[in-house]
Amino acid sequence: TKSQLEKVKKFTDQLYAKPNDKLFGIAKGRNVIIIHLESFQQFLIDRKINSQEVTPFLNSLYHSNSTYAFSNFFHQVGQGKTSDAENMLETSTFGLPQGSLFATLGSDNTFEAAPAILEQRAGYTTGVFHGNVASFWNRNNVYKNLAYQYFFDASYYDTSGDKATGYGLKDKLLFADSVKYLEHLQQPFYAKYITVTNHFPYELDSEDKDPNFTTTNTGDTNVDNYFVTAHYLDQAVKEFFAYLQKSGLYKNSIIMIYGDHYGISNSENKNLASVLGKSSEDWNDYDNAMLQRVPLMFVIPGTNQGKIYNTYGGEIDVLPTLLHLLGISTKRYIMFGTDLFSSQHKQVVAFRNQDFVTPKYTSVNGTIYDTTTGKIAKLTAKQQKQVEKDQDFVTKELHLSDSLNQKNLLRFYDPKGFTPVKANDYNYSNGLQ
Numbered sequence: 001t002k003s004q005l006e007k008v009k010k011f012t013d014q015l016y017a018k019p020n021d022k023l024f025g026i027a028k029g030r031n032v033i034i035i036h037l038e039s040f041q042q043f044l045i046d047r048k049i050n051s052q053e054v055t056p057f058l059n060s061l062y063h064s065n066s067t068y069a070f071s072n073f074f075h076q077v078g079q080g081k082t083s084d085a086e087n088m089l090e091t092s093t094f095g096l097p098q099g100s101l102f103a104t105l106g107s108d109n110t111f112e113a114a115p116a117i118l119e120q121r122a123g124y125t126t127g128v129f130h131g132n133v134a135s136f137w138n139r140n141n142v143y144k145n146l147a148y149q150y151f152f153d154a155s156y157y158d159t160s161g162d163k164a165t166g167y168g169l170k171d172k173l174l175f176a177d178s179v180k181y182l183e184h185l186q187q188p189f190y191a192k193y194i195t196v197t198n199h200f201p202y203e204l205d206s207e208d209k210d211p212n213f214t215t216t217n218t219g220d221t222n223v224d225n226y227f228v229t230a231h232y233l234d235q236a237v238k239e240f241f242a243y244l245q246k247s248g249l250y251k252n253s254i255i256m257i258y259g260d261h262y263g264i265s266n267s268e269n270k271n272l273a274s275v276l277g278k279s280s281e282d283w284n285d286y287d288n289a290m291l292q293r294v295p296l297m298f299v300i301p302g303t304n305q306g307k308i309y310n311t312y313g314g315e316i317d318v319l320p321t322l323l324h325l326l327g328i329s330t331k332r333y334i335m336f337g338t339d340l341f342s343s344q345h346k347q348v349v350a351f352r353n354q355d356f357v358t359p360k361y362t363s364v365n366g367t368i369y370d371t372t373t374g375k376i377a378k379l380t381a382k383q384q385k386q387v388e389k390d391q392d393f394v395t396k397e398l399h400l401s402d403s404l405n406q407k408n409l410l411r412f413y414d415p416k417g418f419t420p421v422k423a424n425d426y427n428y429s430n431g432l433q
């Protein structure tokens with residue numbers, strides 16, 4: 001009902017963080033290119049194996065002075081995995097406590113998502129490039145409600161024979177074979193690339209393996225192969241950047257790169273410990289929580305003020321952050337995240353199961369750790385109060401986001417200048433199916 005909506009609105013209005021004046025609008029009018037790095041964790045960045053970098057190209061971006069990167073950025077997905085990441089990044093609402101929001105509510109819910117906002121307020125053309133079938137995670141229906149104008153799914157590419165692995169077209173081919181479609185998009189465009197090759201079980205044909213790269217020898221095949229497919233993904237991104245430069249798109253674009261969620265699960269993290277220079281014997285819940293960091297980088301060519309920010313944040317915060325870089329105000333929308341560049345950004349990062357991380361404390365499975373040392377925290381009464389306050393905030397934001405989505409409350413909300421999206425306006429079939 002409307003009063004339930006009012007409750008949500010009151011909460012997100014109070015949370016709202018005003019933009020950082022120095023960065024607001026620095027990418028105004030540029031194309032937005034989003035690169036979704038499948039199952040890609042932050043520990044891969046700057047990681048060396050046998051003194052060789054696993055992801056040399058992404059590392060160079062991470063340290064570039066035109067990149068605004070984050071070192072304490074966490075994924076916040078639940079069972080919806082990739083689809084939860086997509087939902088958080090493009091709507092700034094959480095996925096559901098169980099299941100995938102895309103799969104269960106995505107066909108019918110009202111969304112006020114990035115593609116709709118950008119098309120309506122700044123004339124963007126919007127599209128997704130993905131080498132898997134359109135129906136996976138119910139994308140073919142959900143993307144219409146998000147207002148994506150184009151969805152170039154597997155049917156648009158040759159995925160025969162060794163051109164694909166389990167989840168679709170290999171990443172290098174996705175970037176290369178999508179150019180002919182990308183070049184037809186009217187600028188400015190908002191284009192999202194969802195990669196797949198670095199997905200469990202991390203399989204790669206020998207022809208795609210770099211003969212100069214040797215991986216770990218942990219004895220855990222997933223861990224060892226993860227570095228191989230991550231290395232391949234790094235090369236794929238490098239090749240795509242070469243195309244962007246050559247075509248001239250590069251300097252007129254902002255390229256946002258993120259990892260969607262973990263690739264190595266908690267039960268396997270012990271096998272990673274030695275690679276990370278840690279002991280597997282004392283590996284604990286805190287270590288697992290810290291490994292939920294994923295990359296977030298905004299590459300804004302020519303701006304030269306980039307750096308690595310140590311701010312704590314998560315996927316829920318991306319949409320207001322991106323919109324502010326594009327010079328689009330967000331105060332009027334219902335968003336559960338806040339601009340990561342804002343001095344008012346709240347550094348309490350909720351996991352979907354109500355655990356959380358802040359710069360000071362990490363709460364996992366009922367235990368509070370000191371985030372900087374990893375030791376179990378000995379809290380004064382005052383600190384205990386603060387932790388309880390943070391926990392209440394986390395519980396409340398997840399609850400209100402669930403209420404918004406489960407009751408489809410956005411259908412009652414009508415932000416200034418927003419035209420409701422009609423799924424029937426979109427048709428993704430390419431005539432070849």
Ligand code: GP9
Nearest residue numbers: 080081082083132136167
């Ligand atoms: C497949 C892909 C994988 O289309 O996006 O999703 P995931 O299994 O990571 O949720």
Ligand code: MN
Nearest residue numbers: 039081082260
């Ligand atoms: Mn995924």
